[in-house]
Amino acid sequence: MAKDKSHYSCQQCGGTTPRWLGKCPHCGAWNSLLETAPEPQTAGKNRLSAAGPTGLVAAAELAPICDIEASEVARTPTGQEELDRVLGGGIVAGGVVLIGGDPGIGKSTLLLQALDAMQRQGLPTLYVSGEESAAQVALRARRLGLAASPVPVLVEIGLEAILATLARERPAVAVIDSIQTLYSDQLSSAPGSVAQVRECAAYLTRAAKASGSAIVLVGHVTKEGTLAGPRVLEHMVDTVLYFEGDSHGPYRLIRAIKNRFGAVNEIGVFAMTERGLKGVSNPSAIFLSQHSQPVPGSCVLVTLEGTRPLLVEIQALVDSGGPSPRRLSVGLERERLAMLLAVLHRHAGVSCSDQDVFVNAVGGVRISEPAADLAVLLAIASSLRNRALPQGFLAFGEVGLAGEVRPAPRGQERLREAAKLGFTAALLPKANMPKKSDLAQNKALAGMTLHPVERIEEALDLARGF
8 A cells, every 4th residue: 555645734824735845835934844744534524515515505694784783892801910901801702812922931820820810700710731740730830829729720632632621611711731732633643733733723713612711822932933833823813912021031021913802002011920920010110221320322212002101211332333334123123223324314414334233122122113213313323422311301203214203193191101200301293292281281291391303303403402
């Protein structure tokens, strides 16, 4: 009997090819093809017969959008305020959440704490561990001070056994740690393969929608920081969360990149302690360096992460380079840094063509909004001149290629947050300047010295005068 030939499956899209290629012919991803064993040809009950689809299923009823009643979905708080913020208020019944992060970042710790809080509130929960034994889970619970936790634990990697347990126990929230360890008897491929991950996630998603149980899937990440497994996995679930941060540092950030039940631009901040993860109520404090005196190359920015204004310190270091000067940014887009340096040279006459430029956002936060442009340019100019900006000074605003300073959204909320933390001076776009009536109503804003600017040249001239 001839031996079945293996094929290669793409980890990103799940497409297959009979031989290995450096680039996936389906989605164009590089080095994503892995060899997998062929799956047995079984007659799937969901396949259409050769007679075609006509007459197999009755046509469904249609309803215009105007006649559909729209109502807010009910949410269940997880007991972790920062996690609830990112989820949009809490867990949704029947929702499927995928959370990924580096090994040891704290995914299992956070979810175990959340399950314990919900179980103590009277909600039935279930923790399915495919990577650790029950004793290891109990040891982690004791380290977190949850030795008396009533959360039931199931150590299982078989999909069919997990689905049977979910149908019997009907938990309100179940955590699967992790999706890459599960396997189904209907497939011959190994756990963690593209086919296994895709099929197990599909069955669990169907079970969540049918039973109303919320399911949280823990996913591995690749060395590039993206979720491992087929890309279709992210399309199956309702919410995708990334847990990030320096594993050697005390702070962790969790952000949503997809959320069918809420916003995707929220951020949650946690501090890792001896008793697990604790939410940080004032995250601006961890993103600001504590300098006894102002230092050159530092400028504070007010950025927005969802509905939360954060104060982040932008640090720049300009040093003499060689024939090929380097441009390096941590927490900011490298391409945007190169664009801002060109604007600085063309419209402000400040050249860094022979200088190494390093820019960093303090605290490990990533800033993607263009409102950071003005603060980045001021930090670079401050480092180049070796002259510090004054104490209690901040800046925000987008800088265009023509050298104009454009307004940032929700400027007054940014100023109010800065005033609350004791900042006394701000450089801002002219379009974000509060009206006199707003200044009269807010005493904190009235006590700040505001410098509105329209051009980058004006901003640098004002900074030189401080």
